[in-house]
Amino acid sequence: MLRESLPKVITELPGPKSKEVIERRLNAIPSAISCATPCVIDRGEGAMIQDLDGNIFVDWVGGIGVLNIGYSHPEVIEAVKHQVDRYFHPQINTIHYSEYIELAELVNKITPGDFKKRTAFFNSGAEAVENSIKIARKYSKRTEIITFTGGFHGRTYMAMTLTSTVKPYKNGFAPLVPGVHRAPYPYTYRTDDNIPKEEVPDYCIEQLEKILVDDVAPETVAAIIIEPVQGDGGFVIAPDEYIKKLRAICDKYGILLIADEIQTGYCRTGRLFATDYWADYGVYPDILITAKSMAGGLPISAVTGRDEIMEACASGELGGTYGGNPVACASALKVIEVLQRDNYAEKAVKIGEVCMKRFEAWYEKYEFIGEIRGKGAMLAFEIVKDRGTKEPDAERVNRIMTACKQKGLILKNAGPFGQVIRALMPLNITAEQLEAGLSILEEVLEQEV
Numbered sequence: 452m453l454r455e456s457l458p459k460v461i462t463e464l465p466g467p468k469s470k471e472v473i474e475r476r477l478n479a480i481p482s483a484i485s486c487a488t489p490c491v492i493d494r495g496e497g498a499m500i501q502d503l504d505g506n507i508f509v510d511w512v513g514g515i516g517v518l519n520i521g522y523s524h525p526e527v528i529e530a531v532k533h534q535v536d537r538y539f540h541p542q543i544n545t546i547h548y549s550e551y552i553e554l555a556e557l558v559n560k561i562t563p564g565d566f567k568k569r570t571a572f573f574n575s576g577a578e579a580v581e582n583s584i585k586i587a588r589k590y591s592k593r594t595e596i597i598t599f600t601g602g603f604h605g606r607t608y609m610a611m612t613l614t615s616t617v618k619p620y621k622n623g624f625a626p627l628v629p630g631v632h633r634a635p636y637p638y639t640y641r642t643d644d645n646i647p648k649e650e651v652p653d654y655c656i657e658q659l660e661k662i663l664v665d666d667v668a669p670e671t672v673a674a675i676i677i678e679p680v681q682g683d684g685g686f687v688i689a690p691d692e693y694i695k696k697l698r699a700i701c702d703k704y705g706i707l708l709i710a711d712e713i714q715t716g717y718c719r720t721g722r723l724f725a726t727d728y729w730a731d732y733g734v735y736p737d738i739l740i741t742a743k744s745m746a747g748g749l750p751i752s753a754v755t756g757r758d759e760i761m762e763a764c765a766s767g768e769l770g771g772t773y774g775g776n777p778v779a780c781a782s783a784l785k786v787i788e789v790l791q792r793d794n795y796a797e798k799a800v801k802i803g804e805v806c807m808k809r810f811e812a813w814y815e816k817y818e819f820i821g822e823i824r825g826k827g828a829m830l831a832f833e834i835v836k837d838r839g840t841k842e843p844d845a846e847r848v849n850r851i852m853t854a855c856k857q858k859g860l861i862l863k864n865a866g867p868f869g870q871v872i873r874a875l876m877p878l879n880i881t882a883e884q885l886e887a888g889l890s891i892l893e894e895v896l897e898q899e900v
C-alpha cells in the first residue's frame with residue numbers, strides 16, 4: 452500500500468511517461484507557473500506519492516503546507532463524496548446551507564480567544580488577506596497598513612504589496628497598492644545591523660516605533676499584519692518578547708493586529724494554531740486568517756475576528772461567488788475533526804523532535820549550515836557560504852534539492868535568497884518514512900562536504 456511505502460526510484464527522472472507530460476506542460480502553460488520536480492503524480496496517500504512511471508517519493512512539501520492531513524485521507528474522501536452527492540454550490544448569498552455555518556461556528560470556537568468571533572470564508576490565502584485588510588480599514592476608519600520584511604501574503608494586488616521580496620513577487624507589477632509600510636521582522640539570525648540575537652526583538656520594536664514617527668502617524672494605521680512564523684520568508688520565528696511588545700504598541704494606538712496563519716495553522720507548529728502559543732501569555736490577534744491545511748487540499752480560506760470588527764462591513768460589502776463552497780466546507784469539517792481527534796498537533800511535536808535532533812548533528816558536522824530552526828513540524832535550516840559572513844548559498848541549496856529528488860525526497864526551499872531548506876511533511880508521515888527522508892537528506896549533505 453502506497454500509504455505505508457518507502458521512497459523508491461526505479462527509472463531515470465523524469466521517467467518516460469512523466470517526461471511526456473512535462474514537455475506538454477512547457478508548451479501549454481505560462482513558464483511563470485514553474486515546477487522543478489522531475490515527476491508527474493499518479494496518486495498520493497499519506498506522505499507518499501507515486502508517479503506515472505511507478506517511482507515512489509516521500510513528499511516533504513505537502514502542497515506547500517496544505518497537506519498536514521496527508522494525501523487522500525479516507526474519512527475526508529468520504530465526507531467530500533457525501534457532499535458532492537447532495538449538492539455542489541447553492542451560493543451563500545443566494546441559499547442558506549448548513550456546512551458554511553457549521554464550519555464558521557467550529558472555527559470561531561477553536562481559534563484562540565474566549566470572546567465572541569465571526570468567520571467569513573473565501574477561496575485562497577490571498578483572498579483572506581485582501582478581506583482582512585478591507586475589514587480592518589472599514590472598522591478602524593483608517594487607511595494605513597504595516598507589514599514586515601520577509602513576509603509573504605500572496606499574489607493578488609494587496610497581498611503582493613504586503614509581501615516583502617521584490618523578485619520574483621513584485622517585479623514589473625507596479626504600481627502597487629498605496630498605504631502600505633514595512634517594518635523589520637525580528638529575524639534573529641539576520642538583521643541589517645548584525646545585532647546580537649537576544650537584542651533583536653527590542654531593536655525591531657524600536658525600528659517599528661521609529662516608523663510610527665518618521666513614516667506614518669499611528670492614528671492613521673488600521674492594522675499590522677504578521678506571520679507568527681514566516682513561511683516563504685524562511686521559517687523565521689517571531690520571538691515571544693517581540694509579540695508581547697507588538698501587541699502593546701497595537702493597544703496603545705488602537706491598531707488592529709492581524710495574524711496570518713495561512714501556513715502555520717492547523718497543527719503545523721505543534722499547536723492547533725501558532726497563536727495558541729501567544730495565548731499562553733495573554734496575546735490574541737484581532738483578526739486571524741487561515742487557509743491551506745484547513746480543508747486538506749480543497750480551496751477555502753477563513754477570516755476570523757472579534758464580533759464587532761467582523762460586523763463593521765454592511766450587507767454586500769464582503770463575499771464572492773465561490774467563497775465557502777459546501778464541498779470545501781465539508782472537507783474542512785472532516786479535516787479539523789480528524790486533526791483534533793487524532794492529535795495531529797502532538798504528531799507535529801514528535802516530528803519536530805526527531806528532525807531537530809538530526810539537524811543539530813548536521814549543524815555540528817556541516818560548516819555550510821548556518822542556522823537550524825523549527826517550531827513543531829515547521830522545520831528549516833539555512834545554507835551559507837561562510838558561517839561568519841552568513842552569505843547565502845542558493846546554488847548549494849538547489850544542488851541539494853535536485854539530488855534529494857533524484858533519490859525520492861521532494862523538498863522546497865524558502866527565504867529571501869532561496870537559502871533555506873524547509874520541511875512541511877504531512878503530519879501523518881510514518882516514523883520509517885520520516886527516517887527515509889532524513890537518510891536521503893543526510894546522504895546528499897555528506898556528498899557536499
Ligand SMILES: Cc1ncc(COP(=O)(O)O)c(C=O)c1O
Pocket residue numbers: 515575576577578580603604605606678682683711712713714715742743
Ligand atoms: C503566510 C501566507 N499567507 C498568504 C499566502 C497566500 O495564500 P494563497 O497562495 O492560497 O493565495 C501564503 C501562501 O503560501 C502564505 O504562506
